[in-house]
Amino acid sequence: MARFNAELGVILKRYPEDRKAAAMIPALRLGQEIFGWLSPAVQLLCAERLGTSPARAEEVATFYVMLETHPHGRHVVELCTSIGCSLSGAHRMFQALKQKLGVENGGTTADGRVTFREVECLGSCGTAPAMLVDEDMHERLTLEKVEKILGGLK
Amino acid sequence: MSETLILSQRWGKKDSHTLASYRADGGYRSLEKALGMDPPAIVNEVKVSNLRGRGGAGFATGLKWSFLPKDIRPRYLCINADESEPGTFKDRYIIAHDPHMLIEGIAIACYANDIHLAYVYIRGEFKKQAQILHDAIQEAYAAGILGPKVMGRDFSLDLHVHRGAGAYICGEESALMESLEGKKGYPRLKPPFPAVVGLWGKPTIINNVETLANVPWIVEHGGAAFAALGTGKSGGTRLFCVSGHVVRPGVYEKPVHYNLKKLIMEDCGGVVGGRKVKAVIPGGSSAPVLAAHEIDVSMEFDALKAVGTMAGSGGVIVMDESTCLVRALSRISMFYAEESCGQCTPCREGTSWMEGIIHRIEHGEASAADVDRLEQLTGNIMGNTICALGDAAAMPVQSFLKKFKPEFLAHVEGRGCPFGDHAWGLTQESREAVVGEMRV
Incomplete structure (x- = not known):
């Protein structure tokens, strides 16, 4: 909690004193980073710190795809299957990875290691296919490359 | 004559993202020059340059700046780095390779428009680029380029990075402001336009990253030189x-x-x-x-x-030539169905209906009447929503149907995709042979 308060203090300096609610996305992101996912308690914490209603925190937490309102695996792997990546082979990769991990789209492996899902355009169409692993971008993917990355996740 | 490069000239140079490198190549001289100019004269140069917005709408930048009401303060600048339109991946390279060029453009725009607080709204997936930009901004503060006295002059400017969290709609300017205010990204009804009622109800300019990155060059070389690089009403x-x-x-x-x-x-x-x-x-x-x-x-x-x-x-x-265009359109339509914010019924319901019908056509489960229904549906979405996402979802469908209708009908008649497993054209193997060659 000390870390949350300290880092939120730094974030709040970027917004006018009377506009603290503007920090809702960064506050939720920080909460997610520290507490793992945005449980109702974490949403409430953010709302209180920013002087706004819990409904506002929930509205934001549930609207943006990078904000997680449910528990997930230790790692989140998000493969782009949008038009640019699919034209470059991402559709096959998606099928192959589902099979390899033994999960459906959005599912978590039995050992809780990886949550896997397809996502919309990551803005990497020139270096497709692309994916995010715990928010870090990996580009120019091949199946071998992906398998290596997945193998390195503990 | 060699081609003039304004934006990508320094890409690939070692440490091009640092202040030292930018300064060594003459960086921030345009800001210095601008600070010695009358603000309206800068706005005029941008008008003369025929610079048009690079985010998508192509609106004249100088004209946009001149819409700010004269007597309302504070004013804000939002820099749109939400780059999320499938097929678009340029702003991220400006930020990664030459963030100070963007910062200089922002500073000039703020000085020209009497703005003292600006935010770069960057899409959440660009974590690395957000960090590079944040670091560059810190460098600029430390060097007195940003802060209470910009380059030692009587002009203050604060600039911050605001990272989104995954929503295409936040690239729409009014949704961007809603998001920046700490809400879900629901576009606002216009008018009033952001230039009059924008961020926190105050006059606000929203410009794309690439648009602003052109501004230092325009100040250095003059609007006429920029206009001369282009044609008609588009410069640069x-x-x-x-x-x-x-x-x-x-x-x-x-x-x-x-x-x-x-x-x-x-x-x-x-x-x-x-x-x-x-x-x-x-x-x-x-x-x-x-x-x-x-x-x-x-x-x-x-x-x-x-x-x-x-x-x-x-x-x-x-x-x-080996791509199945029904498959391609199906994936494009899935994007809009996924990214519709849900505020307006024609878009919320219409994008999913379109996706569903196209999916059925692709898999041989549709009738010829479905193809007609799809066409009709697009007409019920176009122009009937608060923002342009509805139109953006309908336009691809209309154009694919208009130009490639026999391919859709072939799916209906053949009860399936004539391309089979190879609907995406290029195979994985042949793609791997070329991925190493990308220019940037």
């Missing part, structure tokens, strides 16, 4: 993003009126394996598609408008 160069089945995908800086076919066949090396082009989307996935025989055309805003499509965000998506 543009970053064109080419993706899909070309040999060398990547970002190419070319004059705004560069020829689309030349870009694909010469600069990008044509289609992989020597196959033929089948269709090209010229300005991001929302832009109406062009058939192969239509691509010998200037990419300037008005020129592409004249042939029934749009220059949009500069995202050129190339599909070769």
